[in-house]
Amino acid sequence: MQHTQTIALARSLLAEGRSGEVARMLSPLIEPLPAGSAPADSPQPILRALLARVRLLRQGDVSSAYRLLKPLDVSTLREHLSPAVRAEVALWLGWLHAWPENLEAERTRAFNLLAEAERFFHQELNTAGRCWVQLGRALAYLTIDEYALALQALDEAAALKERLPDLQADGWIQDLGVQAALLTGRYHRAERALRQLQALAERTGDTLLKGRALAYQALLKHVQGGAPAEILATVEAAEALLSGLVPLPHLLWLARAARLAALRRQGHWREIDRLLQRWSGSDARLVAHPILLEAAELALLREDFTTCEQLLERMLTTPAPAQSRLLATRAALLQARHFLRRNQLARAREWADRAHRTAQELGLEPLILEALLVQAQIALAEKALSQAQMLLQQAEVFSNYFSLLPWAAWRFWLLGERLQAEGQPDEARAHYVQALSAYSLLGDRYHTAQMQLAVAQLVRSTDSAQARSLLEAAAQTFEALGVASRGQQARHMLQHLPHQASPAALAPESQLGNVLARAALSVELVAEAWLQVLEQLWPDRWLAVFQHTPEGEWTSIRAHGEAPAPLSFPSPDKPQTYQDGVAWLQLRALPGPVFFMAARVAEIEYADWQAIVARLRPWLPVVALALDHALLRARQFGELANGHAPEDTQPSPLEDLVYASPTMRALVNQIYRVRSSHSPVLILGESGTGKELIARAVHATSDRREAPFIAFNCANVPPELIDSHLFGHEKGAFTGALQANPGVIRAADGGTLFLDEIGDLPLEVQPKLLRFLQEGEIFPLGARRPVRVNVRVIAATHRDLEALVREGKFREDLYYRLNVIPLYVPPLRERREDIPVLVRHFLNTLRPPGAPAVSITSRAMEALMRYDWPGNVRQLRNEIERALVFVASEPAPTIDLKDLSPVVQRAQRDATAPLVRSAIDSSQPLEAILADTEKALIEQVLADHRGRISAAARALGLTRQGLYKKMKRLGIDPGRFQHRRASTNPTATS
Ligand SMILES: Nc1ncnc2c1ncn2[C@@H]1O[C@H](COP(=O)(O)OP(=O)(O)OP(=O)(O)O)[C@@H](O)[C@H]1O
Incomplete structure (x- = not known):
């Protein structure tokens, strides 16, 4: 067969994922290249590029791939090749320079080579080539710690891939997607990508992909607090697949990191020593940093401070071959914890601050959260209580992490420390007990013992029996682990315990932590454990645990005794209710399924029941955690294995709200936190940032979601009519009032009223609104009596209300009454990470039904990301809508730079002049460009003024007629x- 045919066949096999056959076919054809040159007509460069691709992607064999391409890694040589071959060679060389295991790689060359390849692929409309370029970029960005850019490149690769039948590209999109999502703390996204990766690996039989998927699965289980034994089993499966394949252990290291973490939790520290010893022998440079980090962590736990410090010193002074800033941040956090343990607080703070800064620069939420918690711990040690309090509050922004056991445990511990320092020993003990249970749920022996010590310290004078059993357990653990100083501390405390004549029997609930630790394997077991404890405290009654699904169904999970005949279920968002002789107590709240326990309680016994509930209250967070954990496991082991879709990351009430930035995520967390409050909310932010969408989200997550949401824009109604629109009027209340009108406040009864542009509310109406907010009553015009209404008010404005107050245009008392829960929506230019996801969202939602998918070039996306968007999301939406019209008639519609408005194009031109020059050169005459510019400018001003002609004309220095023309x-x-x-006409949504 001719080489040309062989090459064509190889390409089609590659697209089908049959790369093993390609390797067998191409290997024998490779010949040495003549020294110093590559003849233009030789098939060798393209054969080498294709084979290098297989060696790299299928076997992870960097050195063999590099051997094939190294002779071509000189641009003067590549210039002699035909453009198509040159692009292919540049692409795979680019990949090699991005590859984290390539120790000879120069990362900046990766980007140059990929750009070289892209130029050609772009001209040739080669979608497959462009997709692999974006994947190469994603890998390179991951390697140099640019995580947001990596996610963006992946999104672009995914969009290009939509039109390609390329299973291998699919696999890599998911593979790099899991990595990026894991590092940035987007665990649901990681789960989704992992499921698809596993399905693909199954379909193609690609062992490397299978092994990688298992390694990621182990890591995911670890960060989510999975059981150590299960993590170890997954790691073993991953290692079995990978070790036969991968000559360099960087990939294996992912699985190994999970293994070490599981062993650390189980307390098998000597096993860790042995493994580190073994692994550090080979490929020392590649794994040096992770090994040093792991060894330093262990030295810290063993309180061998000198070794810990030396290891970290070594690590911080040698640059790592990949992800060096990530590793340095981890090392800085460890330094901080190490100095904290030695009570050198100033140095500890220095390191923690440094880690916080770099974590923030990298945008890695789990590391930011870790830094905050370490900083809080240091502040507590410094007795800087208000500082600690502030840091812990900042950490609450990440509350979604606190449903995961490792974070929950740490948080309980710190809250315990804070309460202890504030002189609230009972509250502190409750939190330590929660931390203790969470650590034992995790199977973390060291920290369990540490919490046993903390609880014992607090109860030793009041309950020496409990203190004794805790101290004995702690001493044994510390001695077994070889942490001598802690073991001695526990023994010392044991010796000085006051003697108790007859040891009091252990209260049933104090065993609950242990029971739950075992029970967290499944929801049914947790329910059973809980019921057994309750049965001891409240014998001979009907007791049950129920689940309420997001679809609104109630199911009994476990029950003891006979259920009352007609059973009526409580409202799922009420934490506690009593109805028809049954007491209900919420065990786990939204999002996801809600759990309740029910008990038959006669009316006269209700007070006793409440006493039992009060006694159990400290356990409720632990039960909720155990349930969370069991649900997570069910997802990981059930649906992950058989490919079902789990519940989505974004809870459904917020599905219209699209975002990716940490600031917007923090905002959404805030919305969830205030969902059960009925206080007014004040949303501030520039025009078009999405304030109304946020208001709708507040309503949709609240318990008023079934009732109406009414939006009223104070700026769009003539001032003299606002009063009657808001408060309503009786028939004949004023000239022209031919019909009675209830007004929007009454229309929103039971629900939410959104008052947009509150800064434009006329001064005369303000006292009436204030009265309504204070009294919950309104006085419709012409009415004799006030009317009571139950409405939650959300106000919004883009204006500076405080300035309006100073100028006497807005009443101060009303401002304070509205500003109970302030929410701030940042302008789009301060959260550019949201732009790519918003663009994709608008591309999908604004195109007519049935129209083909529209993609966007990276140049266009780059311009959209650079532009400052004075009209915020609304302007971006208009921009995409406009561009969609331009490309609608193309067979494979793609938005390129030239399809964007001139102002946006200019943003790109300022950064990359040649690109825009080519766009202008290629397309239009000067008049057309000027007309476009003028049009975009007018559209932007109209968007800024929401279509108000007079205001827009004023801003443009035109008359109304001039603007119309x-x-x-x-x-x-x-x-x-x-x-x-x-939308100012009141619209009810539910
Ligand atoms: N995060 C987002 N996800 C999806 N769409 C968004 C988002 N933010 C804003 N939008 C869209 O942008 C447009 C403007 O949003 P919205 O009307 O909520 O802004 P606003 O801040 O209330 O504006 P104004 O201050 O002018 O009243 C709407 O079409 C909205 O759907």
Whole structure:
């Protein structure tokens, strides 16, 4: 067969994922290249590029791939090749320079080579080539710690891939997606990508992909607090697949990291010593940093401070071959914990601050959270209580992590320390007990013993029997682990315990932690454990645990005794209710399934029941955690294995709200935190940032979600009519009031009223609104009596309300009354990470039904990301809508730079002049460019003023007529910008 045919066949086999056959076919054809040159017509360069691709992607064999391509790694040589071969060679060389295990790699060359390849693929409309370029970029970004850019490149690769039948590209999109999601703390996204990766690995029989998927699964289980034994089993499976394949152990290291963490939790520290010893022998440079980090962690736990310090010193002074800033941040955190343990608090703080800064620069949430908690711990040791309190509050922004056991345990511990330092020993003990249970749920022996010590310290004078059993357990653990100083501390405390004549029997609930630790394997077991404890405290009654699914179904999970005949279920968002002789207690709240326990309680016994509930209250967070854990396991082991879709990351009430930035995530967390409050909310932010969407989200997550949401824009109603629109009027209340009108406040009864542009509320109406907020009553015009209404008010404005107060245009008392829960929506230019996801969202939602998918080039996306968006998300939405019209008639519609408005294009040109020059050169005459610019400018101003012609004309220095003329000439429809005006008529949504 001719080489040309062989190459064509190889390409089609590669697209089908049959790369093993390609390797067998191509290997014998490789010949040495003549020294110093590569003849233009030789098939060798392309054969080498294809084979290098297989060696790299299928076997992870960097050195063999590099041997094949190294002779071509000189640009003067590549210049002699045909453009297509040159692009292919540049692509795979780019990949090699991005590859984290390539110790000879120069990372900047990776980007140059990939750009070289992209130029050609772009001209040739080679979608497959462009997709592999984006994947190469994603890998390179991951290697140099640019995680947001890596996620963006992956999104672009995924969009290009939509039109390709390339299973291998699919595999890599998921593979790199899991890595990026794991590091940035997007665990649901990681789970989703992992499931797809596993399905693909199954379909293609690709062992490397299978092994990688298992390694990620082990890591995911670890960060989510999975049982150590299960983590170890997954790691073993991963190692069995990978070790035969991968000559360099960087990949294996992922699985090994999970193994070491599991062993650390189980207390098998000597086994860790042995493994580190073994692994450090080979490929020393590659794994040096992770090994040093692991060894330092262990030295710290053993309180061998000198070794710990030396190891970290060594690590911080040698640059790592990949992800060096990530590793340095981890090392800094460990330094901080190490100095904290030695009570050198100033140095500890220095390191923790440094780690916090770099974690923030990298945008890695789990590391930011870790830094915050270490900083809080240091502040507690410094007795800087308000500082500690502030740091712990900041950590609450990441509350979604606290449903995962490792974070929950740490948080309980710190809260315990804080309460102890504030002189609240009972509260502190409750939190330590929660930490203790969470650590034992995790199977973390060292920290369990540490919490046993902490609880014992607090109870030793009041309950020496409990203190004794805790101290004995702690001493044994510390001695077994070889942590001598802690063991001695426990023994010393044991010797000085006051003697108790007859040891009091252990209260049933104090065994609960241990029972739950075993029970967290499944929801049914947790329910059973809980019921058994309750039965001891409240014998001979009907007791049950129920689940309420998001679809609204109630199911009994476990029950003891006979259920009352007609059983009526409580409202799922009430933490505690008593109805028809049954007491209900919420065990786990939203999001996800809600759990309740029910008990038959006669009315006269209700007080006794409440006493039992009070006694059990400290355990409720632990039960909730055990349930969370069991649900997580069910997802990991059930659906992950058989490919079902789990519940989505974004809870459904917020599905219209699209975001990726940490600031927006923090905002969403805040919305969840205030969901059960009925206080007014004040949303501040520039025009078009999504304030109304946020208001809708507050409503949709609250217990008012079934009742109406009414939006009212104070700026769009003539001032003299606002009063009657808001508060309603009786028939004949004023001239022209031919019908009675209830007004929007009454229309929102039971639900939420959204008052947009509250800064425009006329001064005369303000006292009436204040009265309503204070009294919950309104006085419709012409009415004789006040009317009571139950409405939650959410107000929003883009104006500076404090300035309006100073200028006397807004009442101060009303401002304070509205500003109970302030929410701030940042402008889009301060959260550019949201732009790619918003763009994709609008590309999907704004195209007509049935129209083909539209993609976007990286140049266009880059321009969208650079532009400052004075009109925020609304302007971005208009921009995409406009571009979609331009490309609608293309067979494979793609938005390129030239399809964007000139102002946006300019943002890109300022950064990369040549790109825009080519766009202008290629397309239009000067008049057209000027017309476009003028059109975009007018559209932008119209967007900023929400279609108000007079205001826009003023801003542009035109008369109304002048503006109308221009709009007519340029084909601008002002109606498009009046979206908000249309929505001022009260609309009820539920
Ligand atoms: N995070 C987001 N995800 C999806 N769409 C968004 C997001 N933010 C804003 N939008 C869209 O942008 C447009 C403007 O949003 P919205 O009307 O909520 O802004 P606003 O801040 O209330 O504006 P104004 O201050 O002018 O009243 C809407 O079409 C909205 O759907």
